[in-house]
Amino acid sequence: MQNLLELKGVSRRVSDRFSLRDVTLTVEPGQIVGFVGANGAGKTTTIRAALGLIKLDAGEVYLFGQRCNANASDEQQRRMRSRIGLVLDTCPFPSTLKAAEVEALVSPAYPTWSHETFAGHINRFGLDPKAKVKDLSRGMGMKLQLACTLSHKAELLILDEATAGLDPMAREELLDELLAFVADGQHGVLFSSHITSDLERAADRVACIDSGSIVFDLPREDITDRAGIAHCSQAQAAELMAYVEGARATRHAYSVDVLVPNRRETLEAFPAIPCDRISIDDYLRLTLKGASK
Secondary structure (H helix, E strand, C coil), rough: CCCCCCEEEEEEEEECCCCCEEEEEECCCCCCCEEEEECCCHHHHHHHHCCCCCCEEEEEEEEECCECCCCCHHHHHHHHHHCEEEEEECCCCCCEEEEEHHHHHHHHHHHCCCCCHHHHHHHHCCCCCCEHHHCCHHHHHHHHHHHHHHHHHCCCEEEECCCCCCHEEEHHHHHHHHHHCCCCCCCEEEECCHHHHHHHHHCEEEEECCCCCCEEEEEEHHHHHHEEEEECCCCCCHHHHHHHHCCCCEECCCCCCEEECCCHHHHHHHCCCCEECCCCCHHHHHHHCCCCC
C-alpha cells in the first residue's frame, strides 16, 4: 500500500538563522507519527513543506503516492489537499461565526463533504451549534476543527500542536479519535506535539527534528526499549561511564543515575546494575543534549 505522505531530502532556507536540511519523513497507512522538537526546531516549517505552502530548495514531497508539483493546476492541488485534514493549535475560523455556520464556510472547498457526518460529529462532540467560535473553549475549538476534517473524508490528518493548552480530558478525547481514525489501516496521522506523554499513548513512530534536521525517526517501542537509566553506586557509575559511549550521569547524595543509549547492551555488559526503561522525554534529553563521560 502506498504511503500517505513522504518527504524526501527536503531542504529550504527560511532565514539567515534557520533552514530545513535534508528532511526525510514518512506517514504510512494505519500509523500515527509523532513529530517532536523544541519551539523553532522546524516542525511547522516541515508541515508547511508537506502541504506545499512553501517552495523547496531541494527534495521532493509525495502525497498519496503522487509527487507534489508546484506547476500542478489549481484543480489538481485542490483535489490533493481535499484528502488532507489540518488541525491547528488555535481555532482558525472567524470568531463571530456560530459553529453550525462554519460548515457553510468550509464545505464548498471539499467535494467529498458530508453534512450528515458533520452534524453527527457536532452532536457527538457535545458542541453547541449556536455557540460562536470566540466563545468556545480551547478544547471545543479543537473539536470543531476535528469535526470539519472528519466530515470531508480526509485520509491524512496533520495536527500542529493541537493538544497544546488542552485539559487532560480533552487531550484524552482527541487521542481516542486519532486512534479510531487509523484503526482501519487506511488512514494516517502526522501529530506534532511537545507533550511526550501523548506520543507514548498514541504514536506508532516518533520523529524528532532539531535545528532543521531530523535527529531520529524510530518506532515508539524502540525508543522506550533502547535507552535506559542505570541506578548505580559511585564505583559502578565510574565503570559504566568509562565503558558506555554516550552515557550521562546524574549524581545524587548516595547514588548515581546514568542515562545510557542502549539499555539491553548495558544489561548484558553489567547484569548486576539495574537499568530501567525511560520515557520519550528522557530519550529526547539524551539525544538532543548529548552526554558526557
